[in-house]
Amino acid sequence: MEEGAIPSVAARLALYQRAGGVITPLLTVLFAFFVGGLVVLVTTGKNPLHTYQAIFNGTGLNWFFPWVTCSDPCTPATNLQYTLLLATPLMLTGLAVAFAFRCGLFNIGGQGQYLVGAVAAVMIGSSFADLSRWSHVALAVVVAAFAGAAWAGIAGFLKATVGAHEVITTIMLNWIAIWIATYLFEIGGPLQDPKQTGVPISETVAESAKLPVFWGDPLFQGLHVGLFIALGALVSYWIVLNRTTVGYEVRAVGFNPEAARYGGISVARSYVLAMAISGLFAGLAGAVDVLGWEYRLGVLDIQISQVGFIGIAVALLGRNTAVGVFFSAILFGALLNGTSTRNLDPEVFRPELASSLTLIIQGLVVLLVGADVLVIYLWQARRKLGLGRKRASVTT
Amino acid sequence: MNADVPVLELRGITKRFPNVVANESVDLDLRRGEIHALLGENGAGKSTLMNIVYGLYAPDEGEVLVRGKPVRIDSPRAAIELGIGMVHQHFMLIPVMTVAENIVLATEPTRGGVLLDTGAAARRVEELSRTFSFAIDPNTRVHDITVGQQQRVEILKALYRNADILILDEPTAVLTPQEAQELFAILGTLRREGISIIFISHKLNEVLEIADRVTVLRRGKKIETLRREGATEASLARLMVGREVLLRVDKQPAVPGEPLLKVDGLRVLDDRGLEAVKGVSFEVKAGEMVGIAGVDGNGQSELIDALTGLRRSAGGTVHLGDRPLQTASVRTILDSGVGHIPEDRHLRGLVLDFSLAENLALHEYRDPPDSRFGWLFPRSLVARARRLLKEFDVRGGEPQTLASSLSGGNQQKVVIAREVSRDPSVLIAAQPTRGLDVGAIEFVHRRLVEQRDAGKGVLLLSLEIEEILSLSDRVLVMYEGELVAELPPDVPEEELGIAMAGGGRQEEAA
Ligand SMILES: Nc1ncnc2c1ncn2[C@@H]1O[C@H](COP(=O)(O)OP(=O)(O)OP(=O)(O)O)[C@@H](O)[C@H]1O
Ligand SMILES: [Mg+2]
Numbered sequence: 040m041e042e043g044a045i046p047s048v049a050a051r052l053a054l055y056q057r058a059g060g061v062i063t064p065l066l067t068v069l070f071a072f073f074v075g076g077l078v079v080l081v082t083t084g085k086n087p088l089h090t091y092q093a094i095f096n097g098t099g100l101n102w103f104f105p106w107v108t109c110s111d112p113c114t115p116a117t118n119l120q121y122t123l124l125l126a127t128p129l130m131l132t133g134l135a136v137a138f139a140f141r142c143g144l145f146n147i148g149g150q151g152q153y154l155v156g157a158v159a160a161v162m163i164g165s166s167f168a169d170l171s172r173w174s175h176v177a178l179a180v181v182v183a184a185f186a187g188a189a190w191a192g193i194a195g196f197l198k199a200t201v202g203a204h205e206v207i208t209t210i211m212l213n214w215i216a217i218w219i220a221t222y223l224f225e226i227g228g229p230l231q232d233p234k235q236t237g238v239p240i241s242e243t244v245a246e247s248a249k250l251p252v253f254w255g256d257p258l259f260q261g262l263h264v265g266l267f268i269a270l271g272a273l274v275s276y277w278i279v280l281n282r283t284t285v286g287y288e289v290r291a292v293g294f295n296p297e298a299a300r301y302g303g304i305s306v307a308r309s310y311v312l313a314m315a316i317s318g319l320f321a322g323l324a325g326a327v328d329v330l331g332w333e334y335r336l337g338v339l340d341i342q343i344s345q346v347g348f349i350g351i352a353v354a355l356l357g358r359n360t361a362v363g364v365f366f367s368a369i370l371f372g373a374l375l376n377g378t379s380t381r382n383l384d385p386e387v388f389r390p391e392l393a394s395s396l397t398l399i400i401q402g403l404v405v406l407l408v409g410a411d412v413l414v415i416y417l418w419q420a421r422r423k424l425g426l427g428r429k430r431a432s433v434t435t
Numbered sequence: 436m437n438a439d440v441p442v443l444e445l446r447g448i449t450k451r452f453p454n455v456v457a458n459e460s461v462d463l464d465l466r467r468g469e470i471h472a473l474l475g476e477n478g479a480g481k482s483t484l485m486n487i488v489y490g491l492y493a494p495d496e497g498e499v500l501v502r503g504k505p506v507r508i509d510s511p512r513a514a515i516e517l518g519i520g521m522v523h524q525h526f527m528l529i530p531v532m533t534v535a536e537n538i539v540l541a542t543e544p545t546r547g548g549v550l551l552d553t554g555a556a557a558r559r560v561e562e563l564s565r566t567f568s569f570a571i572d573p574n575t576r577v578h579d580i581t582v583g584q585q586q587r588v589e590i591l592k593a594l595y596r597n598a599d600i601l602i603l604d605e606p607t608a609v610l611t612p613q614e615a616q617e618l619f620a621i622l623g624t625l626r627r628e629g630i631s632i633i634f635i636s637h638k639l640n641e642v643l644e645i646a647d648r649v650t651v652l653r654r655g656k657k658i659e660t661l662r663r664e665g666a667t668e669a670s671l672a673r674l675m676v677g678r679e680v681l682l683r684v685d686k687q688p689a690v691p692g693e694p695l696l697k698v699d700g701l702r703v704l705d706d707r708g709l710e711a712v713k714g715v716s717f718e719v720k721a722g723e724m725v726g727i728a729g730v731d732g733n734g735q736s737e738l739i740d741a742l743t744g745l746r747r748s749a750g751g752t753v754h755l756g757d758r759p760l761q762t763a764s765v766r767t768i769l770d771s772g773v774g775h776i777p778e779d780r781h782l783r784g785l786v787l788d789f790s791l792a793e794n795l796a797l798h799e800y801r802d803p804p805d806s807r808f809g810w811l812f813p814r815s816l817v818a819r820a821r822r823l824l825k826e827f828d829v830r831g832g833e834p835q836t837l838a839s840s841l842s843g844g845n846q847q848k849v850v851i852a853r854e855v856s857r858d859p860s861v862l863i864a865a866q867p868t869r870g871l872d873v874g875a876i877e878f879v880h881r882r883l884v885e886q887r888d889a890g891k892g893v894l895l896l897s898l899e900i901e902e903i904l905s906l907s908d909r910v911l912v913m914y915e916g917e918l919v920a921e922l923p924p925d926v927p928e929e930e931l932g933i934a935m936a937g938g939g940r941q942e943e944a945a
Binding site for chain 2: 281282283284285286287290291294295297298299300301302303304305
């Protein structure tokens with residue numbers, strides 16, 4: 040905008056949108072923290088900055104600023120390992136939402152796809168104990184990924200054939216996955232660990248199927264190589280979308296299905312493929328959690344796990360880009376870790392409140408990002424109707 | 436108020452976009468009660484200038500005066516408050532709501548401040564519609580009225596908010612010739628009531644018919660403002676383009692060869708399941724251009740959808756050479772050598788959020804050299820785009836530019852570039868020159884004739900009688916889903932008009 044000119048509403052919005060790539064998510068997060076801080080102030084009467092300081096120390100992110108001292112107990116390396124451990128599956132479930140989004144589909148089913156992947160990984164991981172290490176890992180990972188893909192593919196197939204809305208079908212598939220997994224491992228369930236008949240839990244993954252830990256204590260939640268699987272997935276996500284014909288089709292269908300159809304692209308096929316690829320990412324998330332550090336699946340975990348749902352917030356905040364998903368997964372991983380009861384001094388914050396703070400911030404982010412998406416959506420609808428035009432740069 | 440003061444005056448308006456200067460110190464004055472036409476090539480900056488007046492863009496330099504006073508218009512709301520109304524080429528109505536509801540949407544009259552007083556609104560709308568003889572029932576739902584009527588609703592919407600300056604951006608591009616005449620009658624009434632109108636059009640005959648004065652823009656600059664008296668189509672075209680333009684297509688007689696496209700007894704259902712195409716048979720031969728004339732909504736769109744695989748046919752056959760295509764997929768039809776310039780570039784022709792390079796590859800991205808074994812080579816897409824944008828004189832865009840930021844006419848050129856450059860053996864062109872300027876129309880017409888002369892078949896569908904007659908070697912008339920007449924291209928326009936209105940049936944029976 041040249042100096043002296045009055046920015047019109049349109050110009051302001053266009054500017055906002057152009058800069059929005061980085062600025063809006065940052066503002067969103069800041070605002071969420073601000074509101075979270077007010078909640079802290081009202082509920083505990085303590086200075087929110089101190090609370091956030093404590094949370095920050097708990098995330099291990101201070102490892103990157105070794106010159107800043109922190110009070111006891113101060114174990115930045117261990118904390119950072121745990122933060123990244125939590126961020127790893129979030130990157131993958133974030134991608135699961137993001138990929139479908141690029142095809143115009145809202146995949147709420149990351150949780151179910153994640154569970155199906157986890158179940159597949161635990162089944163393969165706890166059998167075939169005579170396989171060599173890498174082939175066992177590879178087999179478990181691949182089967183889990185395909186299980187997730189098949190599970191999400193069902194929703195894609197229903198969308199493509201009978202037009203069933205993917206939001207409805209993926210939610211239904213979530214519940215089916217949760218209850219099947221519960222049935223499998225509950226006491227008396229067909230796959231419950233026969234060595235401890237009183238505990239509703241699966242068998243333990245064999246040593247040969249465990250992902251090696253490369254940083255930290257392998258016995259105490261050190262960081263496993265699953266992080267590299269997630270980083271590889273982020274790179275693949277970008278490559279598939281921008282450098283393959285499948286990605287071209289998915290994006291075309293996502294932007295304008297009618298033009299895609301006119302261009303000879305099979306919209307139905309794109310829906311199935313996009314969902315399957317999404318499910319593949321979520322299935323991988325299940326595999327890295329099971330093979331990387333959980334090693335077994337308990338009914339309780341199955342019932343309370345949120346990894347797939349947080350993936351929705353990760354994708355929304357990360358604006359469905361690979362880089363965005365990376366950073367927002369780390370943010371959410373850090374939040375989960377920093378507010379977990381093991382890290383927060385009960386003096387600073389009562390444990391029940393601490394985990395609620397994560398939920399508050401997570402909820403606000405989804406709400407605000409949702410509002411932001413809504414603004415852009417309305418703006419684009421306006422543009423489609425012929426009022427203003429969008430900027431001339433390329434976003435992918 | 437002093438009658439000499441222009442109701443709207445623009446002084447030295449400049450607007451820059453990243454790649455182009457869309458307006459460069461443009462001056463313009465609009466007098467009370469005049470129809471002022473804005474002419475210019477595609478991308479000359481007409482829409483941009485009007486969007487500035489309507490508060491959608493802020494000018495980088497220059498000032499806007501309304502009734503002699505400098506004003507700052509920073510939103511459409513501000514424009515409306517100043518009495519400026521704008522009707523965009525694409526309407527912004529909510530189909531499920533009634534005419535009255537749509538009109539009052541932004542300025543609801545309320546009863547006691549809360550409840551929407553639709554009764555009062557409907558009365559006011561009816562009153563307005565009577566004053567200006569709009570012939571619109573305020574209580575019908577928008578999805579039940581024609582495009583021409585929807586446009587009148589848009590105009591009513593502006594009048595309802597007391598606009599006395601009305602901007603119409605290519606209002607006739609979406610109208611049939613009959614509807615355009617009705618619109619002109621309305622504009623005449625508005626002018627008599629003292630409303631000032633800015634009218635953008637590419638159709639020079641329309642401009643000469645209704646405008647009092649004409650301002651011509653070329654590449655962002657104002658070239659001249661002249662009175663209608665003394666202007667001719669040729670002189671306006673020369674001002675716009677900066678050179679002589681052939682307004683008549685110049686072509687040799689066709690030398691038809693083998694039949695390429697054979698359609699036999701084709702039946703097609705529309706979205707409501709009614710038969711829109713009722714057993715149509717015709718052929719397009721190599722080296723021949725066949726025109727399909729007809730009033731909009733007589734089954735032409737459904738016919739084209741069926742020929743291109745976008746809609747299943749309900750019966751009959753379609754052959755390309757010996758190859759049956761009536762049940763083939765879009766992809767198969769495209770691959771077997773059919774090209775398709777779709778009617779609506781925003782609905783189908785373009786993925787607006789894709790770059791021009793990606794749009795130009797819409798059919799070929801899956802073949803080498805664009806891709807191999809599923810790998811896409813963006814460099815190849817960009818190279819093609821660079822070549823085609825130059826060859827087809829698309830202005831205002833690089834290969835990486837998003838399609839949505841091109842001007843309407845340049846978007847159309849992108850579609851045409853893609854379809855013609857594939858060199859299909861049969862090219863189906865639906866409204867190929869919609870929204871194009873005279874120079875670009877000349878160019879597209881020449882490309883279509885070249886395709887024909889190269890021994891390809893061209894099926895041309897247009898709502899413009901003149902375009903059909905000047906390009907086609909044979910004219911088929913479609914009426915209520917049937918082909919009711921076949922006429923030679925030298926038939927008088929009136930006779931074609933009669934056939935289009937259903938008068939051809941008896942002729943055929945005789
Ligand atoms: N939002 C935008 N961003 C970048 N460039 C733009 C934008 N809007 C318009 N332009 C460019 O400004 C120039 C003028 O565009 P404008 O839409 O005003 O043309 P126009 O005269 O209305 O043409 P047409 O007859 O084709 O509709 C074009 O080169 C166009 O590409
Ligand atoms: Mg325009």
